[in-house]
Amino acid sequence: MAYLNQTTAQQSSFMARVMSAFDGMVTRFQRNRLYRETFNGLNALTDRELADLGLHRSELPRVAWDAVNR
Numbered sequence: 001m002a003y004l005n006q007t008t009a010q011q012s013s014f015m016a017r018v019m020s021a022f023d024g025m026v027t028r029f030q031r032n033r034l035y036r037e038t039f040n041g042l043n044a045l046t047d048r049e050l051a052d053l054g055l056h057r058s059e060l061p062r063v064a065w066d067a068v069n070r
Contacts, residue, residue: 031068035065035067035068038063038064039060042055042060042063043057
């Protein structure tokens with residue numbers, strides 16, 4: 001019994017790779033900006049306002065990170 005495995009590598013053009021890298025950088029920049037805006041907005045709240053939301057100030061980085069990555 002014989003088996004044949006054939007694999008082909010897709011070659012992308014240089015410009016396609018550059019554009020893909022650029023798209024990745026734009027996406028990371030947008031996520032970072034959203035994280036900073038979310039964190040700064042929550043950080044501007046008073047401790048009482050955060051307590052009303054059920055949050056503690058130490059949770060703000062995680063909450064901002066979850067908001068960006070969901």
